[in-house]
Amino acid sequence: MMDSRKKRPSLAVEIAGIKMKNPVMPASGTFGYGEEYAGYLDLEGLGAIVTKGLSLKPKAGNPTPRIAETTSGMLNAIGLQNVGIDGFIEYKLPFLREVNTPVIINFFGNTLEEYGEVAQRLSDIPEIAGVELNISCPNVKQGGIVFGTDPVCAHEVVAHVRKYLKKPLIAKLTPNVTDIAVVARAVEEAGADAISCINTITGMAVDVRTRRPRLANRTGGLSGPAIRPIAVRMVHQVVQAVKVPVIGIGGIVEAADALEFLIVGASAVQVGTANFVDPSAMADIIAGLEKFLVEEGIEDIRELIGSLEL
């Protein structure tokens, strides 16, 4: 016991077969395709790299203004602007290939078929360690309904993707639901190897002088420290509802925030908006986790996962 304090604690975790040096990775859409932050932190120090959400074809995204700051949060309605799968393979993958860190591709489709098609295309790219399925983006409406807000639709899309995908599959849930545990059980049953949550919470802000919404898209997704207590609660619910590992997301800024998610049972975490505020945030969080383990005399971070005392 005393000796354990001397050797460096282990931060390694494994999610759906993806081995990570530590449980910290960027949240999709907040870290570009990795390259944007290469000058600010060591990408090989991260648990994984999660890309901006990709779709089959390039996507232009929404008109501006696309972001609005709110109290301890931000709204975004980027509209899933991305280079598309071909653009990704041509322009972004070559850089990521050289980085010794698992790459997780976040993706979405506009129809069930498109989801399947993207899954198939991604299956053929060897450099990809796993995929994260975005069924939860509040900005993209599919005939008015968002896949992830309905357990039946969520099951359908995950099952469909599962059929075509030969990679570990992480299903990313939306928080804009009455009971996230129900959706979590549905996607687990449909074959997800892991669950990540939460995506952004739909919000709105108004410019009181012009009387117009502050986002061209009217509403957008709220992220940042403002939503953390909601995210911690939902991750706690999901962990109790399913057996697959859960990745906690929402408002993580510092190591203590990441610890909250791990303690309620997340096996790893994603850091989103905090990257914008401080490009070295994830490096600081990883260092902070190690420091915490040393201080508490914990040898392996996995001992901490789900250690909540009730």
Next chain:
Amino acid sequence: MMDSRKKRPSLAVEIAGIKMKNPVMPASGTFGYGEEYAGYLDLEGLGAIVTKGLSLKPKAGNPTPRIAETTSGMLNAIGLQNVGIDGFIEYKLPFLREVNTPVIINFFGNTLEEYGEVAQRLSDIPEIAGVELNISCPNVKQGGIVFGTDPVCAHEVVAHVRKYLKKPLIAKLTPNVTDIAVVARAVEEAGADAISCINTITGMAVDVRTRRPRLANRTGGLSGPAIRPIAVRMVHQVVQAVKVPVIGIGGIVEAADALEFLIVGASAVQVGTANFVDPSAMADIIAGLEKFLVEEGIEDIRELIGSLEL
């Protein structure tokens, strides 16, 4: 038009027949029974006074810790501690009777029957201008389900109360739902004269050293500026779904925040957590609203309600 800038703009509004000098009132549970703040602001300057939630019998509430601060928000699990109807009439009403401001009683029950009984009791108190029905508190579980998260249950409880209540009825909605518009339509149909929203959003925070939830109740309701964009979005949705007036609540700290709610269509607003931070907050907000109207050359605040430009 030029002259209008000289005379004082009108701030008066009317909600469900309750005439208010201005659209600003405290949110239930954040202003005690009014008396607590009498030394800090002029209670007669408020649009209305909304009391702490009352139940048939006194209620002890939850064990401590009951509150936890989060980034730009707070979690509470007070557990609806209150003096009960008789206690209210004996100890609290005499003070309120002397204040020339409409009094709105917030109340809840543990069963449908209890809701009805409270409604009947309240109907007999002449000093009460209206009641606000809390069907949304996330801390009180009723066989595991919260009335307000299900449109059918929400309809049932409002219809039941409506039967016994001879006062204007405001139904207060919970934000912990997939689609708040559906619940709003249900309570409108059941006979609510107005709708107020939002109540707190369920959240959780963990003490990473002790690994215990920071609230004895484990989860609690998130309030404060952190939730404002979510509240504005939901009020916007509700306003478009129903015809009855809507009272906007959630994270209002200053006049500009109140204006966001009015512009998306709220007929009045409630200020909650901000009272804790600054007991004069509502007085400042009312003054700020008047200043805004003067600056913008608006004669009557009702012109602003629902003035959102899309």
Next chain:
Amino acid sequence: MKNFKTIILSNQELSPGYYRMRILAPGFGAMARPGQFIMFRSRMSHPSLLRRPFGIFRIGHLPPDCEGQPPKEYLEILYKVVGRGTSVMQELHQGDRVEVLGPLGRGFDAGQPGEEKILVGGGIGLVPLYMLAEELMRTSPVRLLMGGRTRDDILAVTEFERLGVKTYVSTDDGSLGEEGFVTEALVRALENSPAATVYACGPMPMIEAVYQICASRGVGLQVSLEALMACGVGACLGCVVKGAGHSDQTPRYLCTCKEGPVFRAEQLDWSRLGEENGYCEGCKS
């Protein structure tokens, strides 16, 4: 003048991790009673949403300046840097704008004149005892038993001595005064003057030990408690402690902010007080 905007006159480190802040507060002394507190926030930027509660250490006056103006009244708080709010406080400067809500709560009861008064302070818990000592010294002999982990936690003792208070210091590590707990000093003190009244403020384990000592000897005790607070005025019901006679059937909650922070020992339910009010993030003290 209970919710006022004002400025900082000075903000200086007292001992490692402890600061003394002087806040301009004309007319404050006439309102404030020993044991009361304020809710504080910086107006410039709010690192935190809620205000922070701090005991009133002392009321003072700046010497009149050359233009023959009346002396400026100020209030003084002593604070320990423990978290986000207090970390930012330590970086505030003279002239920075702040907001003060107070004086709040119920203070100490001076008790019988003449009878000895024993003040027991643990670390930053010393704060509310200074104004109390000022008041008690007018009518009674006063002793201060001051405890802390190390010498760094022993604050402002000379200021009590200047009032004429007899002070006894103990530290856990013996780095100042006697080695040991302040409660040991209390046991000895009560052997000499069993008829005294005790006033205590400090960490919960100290308060509980003091309660045991006084209760078993039938000595009168007033304690100043801390609790998580949102409003400070009795509206949020966040800061409650269980009162004597509390049970789930007949709940008797007391607001620390309004019915306290000072309580007579008889008012409280001591059975699980420490356990249930041990809210500090990982603080084992």
Next chain:
Amino acid sequence: MKNFKTIILSNQELSPGYYRMRILAPGFGAMARPGQFIMFRSRMSHPSLLRRPFGIFRIGHLPPDCEGQPPKEYLEILYKVVGRGTSVMQELHQGDRVEVLGPLGRGFDAGQPGEEKILVGGGIGLVPLYMLAEELMRTSPVRLLMGGRTRDDILAVTEFERLGVKTYVSTDDGSLGEEGFVTEALVRALENSPAATVYACGPMPMIEAVYQICASRGVGLQVSLEALMACGVGACLGCVVKGAGHSDQTPRYLCTCKEGPVFRAEQLDWSRLGEENGYCEGCKS
């Protein structure tokens, strides 16, 4: 040294509502190009979540102090108090801890040596033009046309004059220099030297007017744009403007933070630029 923690050397009001902040930044000058910007935040407390973008006004050196230390390098920003973030900035003091991310973005292109350069600045839009003037003055004649609503909005013009830049001031109300818009001065200036290159930074209506003037005369133009920014490094895609040839079918978005903030006029889609980037809360300028 692109994301660094440092301290404020000074923070002084320049003219009502405008401040100059000097930030200690060793080695910064070797990296920074005219037209680049930084993302700034206070470390002490964050009134806002996101950092705020500010142009780099100038790099300078403090005179070596008595101990014969090398002169300290600093960067200077000029800022206008407009909202929450900048309101808190004005209350920061010497020694306060801050964080700087930068230099960021693409700066100005110096163009052909010898050919006249006309700089057009509107209000706080003057900022990125100073380092540009320093660079251009080495090879070309440089004129500054500076506009603002009133004399209070005319900043740092003497500093440009000290570089040898010919400066012309106009104000909307005639309170300093000529009465009228800076664009009128531009029209006149271009009559005299039609072969010049124009560099402009200021409010969007000014930028659009400058564009019309230059486009109709075939004069080369570089503009520095503002946009709402979250990351400043091209990751969030919040700050995009439409590039030339943009259509819904073939979207051509450019990140203001990474591909800008300086753009050659030809790069942009001017059709609805002003309208779509009019993000300022009720700002009609």
